[in-house]
Amino acid sequence: MTLSARLSARLPGGALRPMAALALALGLLAGCASPYGAKLGAAQQEVVASLGTPALRTPLPGGGERLLYTTQPLGFSVFHLDFDAQGRLVRREQVLTQERLAAIPVGQWTVADVQRTFGPPMRIEQVARFEGDIWTYRFMGDFNTRRQGHVHIDRAGVVRRVMFTDEPRPGDERPFF
Numbered sequence: 001m002t003l004s005a006r007l008s009a010r011l012p013g014g015a016l017r018p019m020a021a022l023a024l025a026l027g028l029l030a031g032c033a034s035p036y037g038a039k040l041g042a043a044q045q046e047v048v049a050s051l052g053t054p055a056l057r058t059p060l061p062g063g064g065e066r067l068l069y070t071t072q073p074l075g076f077s078v079f080h081l082d083f084d085a086q087g088r089l090v091r092r093e094q095v096l097t098q099e100r101l102a103a104i105p106v107g108q109w110t111v112a113d114v115q116r117t118f119g120p121p122m123r124i125e126q127v128a129r130f131e132g133d134i135w136t137y138r139f140m141g142d143f144n145t146r147r148q149g150h151v152h153i154d155r156a157g158v159v160r161r162v163m164f165t166d167e168p169r170p171g172d173e174r175p176f177f
Helices: 004-008 018-032 045-052 100-103 111-118
Strands: 056-059 065-070 078-083 089-094 123-125 131-138 146-154 159-166
Touching: 045 065, 045 078, 056 111, 100 111, 100 131, 100 146, 100 159, 111 146, 123 146
Parallel strands: none
Antiparallel strands: 056 065, 065 078, 078 089, 123 131, 131 146, 146 159
16 A cells, blocks of 8 residues: 555544554554655656655755655654656655754744645644644654644744644553642
């Protein structure tokens, strides 16, 4: 099953079906059809045939194109695969890191910038003390800690804050007394 087929197994609203999400995560961990394995110099058609349809395509300066592949909502990675004007892979990068999220220029980036860089989030939610949406991305922090980056986007579509939390693991619940 290609990455595209796994990503297309979504519920209404864009959430992955649990089994499809598990298959995607396990497939990427096993190394089959993974952006990690895309060889520099490979033809864009070959990469897409192996990985499936990307989550996003973005034109690059000079006539190239960036393909974005994501493992959200259950995974921890977002890959940029950059192709030159001749359709050859020239750069491969996993971009979902705390450093990249923390470097978002607050007050300057828009929802389009966030989506173009990190793709669709794991979750979009609202809270009472913020007028807008909070886009949450899962990523792996230092020492293999599971982290979440929360990008606060106001009603006008402008990033107003980026915050980080540790992701609780099953069994981490503690009594409040």
